[in-house]
Amino acid sequence: MGRPLNKKYFGNTNDSGLGGEGVASVTVTGAGTGYTDGDAVVFSAPQLAGGVTATGVVVDDPVDGTVNSISITNPGSGYTSAPTVDLTGEGNGDATATATLTTSGVNAIAFSSYVDGGSNQTDGDIVKQVAARRFKVTNSDGTGTCKLVAATPSAAGEMMISATDSSGKTYYVTKISARRATLTQYGAGGHEFTDGTSQKWSFDSAVLNDSVQLDNN
Numbered sequence: 001m002g003r004p005l006n007k008k009y010f011g012n013t014n015d016s017g018l019g020g021e022g023v024a025s026v027t028v029t030g031a032g033t034g035y036t037d038g039d040a041v042v043f044s045a046p047q048l049a050g051g052v053t054a055t056g057v058v059v060d061d062p063v064d065g066t067v068n069s070i071s072i073t074n075p076g077s078g079y080t081s082a083p084t085v086d087l088t089g090e091g092n093g094d095a096t097a098t099a100t101l102t103t104s105g106v107n108a109i110a111f112s113s114y115v116d117g118g119s120n121q122t123d124g125d126i127v128k129q130v131a132a133r134r135f136k137v138t139n140s141d142g143t144g145t146c147k148l149v150a151a152t153p154s155a156a157g158e159m160m161i162s163a164t165d166s167s168g169k170t171y172y173v174t175k176i177s178a179r180r181a182t183l184t185q186y187g188a189g190g191h192e193f194t195d196g197t198s199q200k201w202s203f204d205s206a207v208l209n210d211s212v213q214l215d216n217n
Contacts, residue, residue: 002177011108011125019108022075031066032095039090049123051078110215114153115144150184163212
């Protein structure tokens with residue numbers, strides 16, 4: 001099957017158990033009034049299924065009750081964009097802040113899969129590459145071995161990985177190795193690559209007539 005995929009791209013080997021990031025820091029943009037040490041900070045939920053919502057608490061100025069900083073008690077996981085930070089439930093509710101995500105995590109391959117006894121799911125992790133077209137996967141319905149298909153999975157044992165060329169045209173990936181993906185066009189015409197083309201792939205932006213961007217999170 002050629003050189004197998006690097007396991008670092010499988011969600012279950014990432015620190016959080018999936019792709020995405022956690023919260024690295026929070027910047028106070030409005031200090032507010034009436035806050036005390038340990039007041040709860042509410043973060044919005046992560047975008048990826050299975051992610052953990054970040055948590056944090058206020059570090060206040062004991063003289064005037066303004067928010068000096070926010071201490072992160074759990075960075076959370078599964079964020080693909082920075083969460084909102086809500087301090088309206090504490091103090092006088094007038095403090096504001098913005099979050100910044102970590103950048104140390106490795107993205108995971110995005111896919112959909114259909115395991116026995118379930119239906120097509122867009123969450124989950126690749127556990128193991130069995131062959132160039134087959135993977136052991138786990139999603140919210142369970143664990144199974146699935147084969148890449150050039151369609152949205154409609155039966156047990158099927159999975160789909162997508163890629164995009166530099167002009168934004170999309171492809172099903174029907175075979176994949178560490179460096180190359182075999183492509184089948186879908187969507188509107190104007191694709192750079194014909195069906196059956198084996199092309200270089202990465203998580204970076206696609207390069208005209210040279211590579212595709214594999215869907216990732």
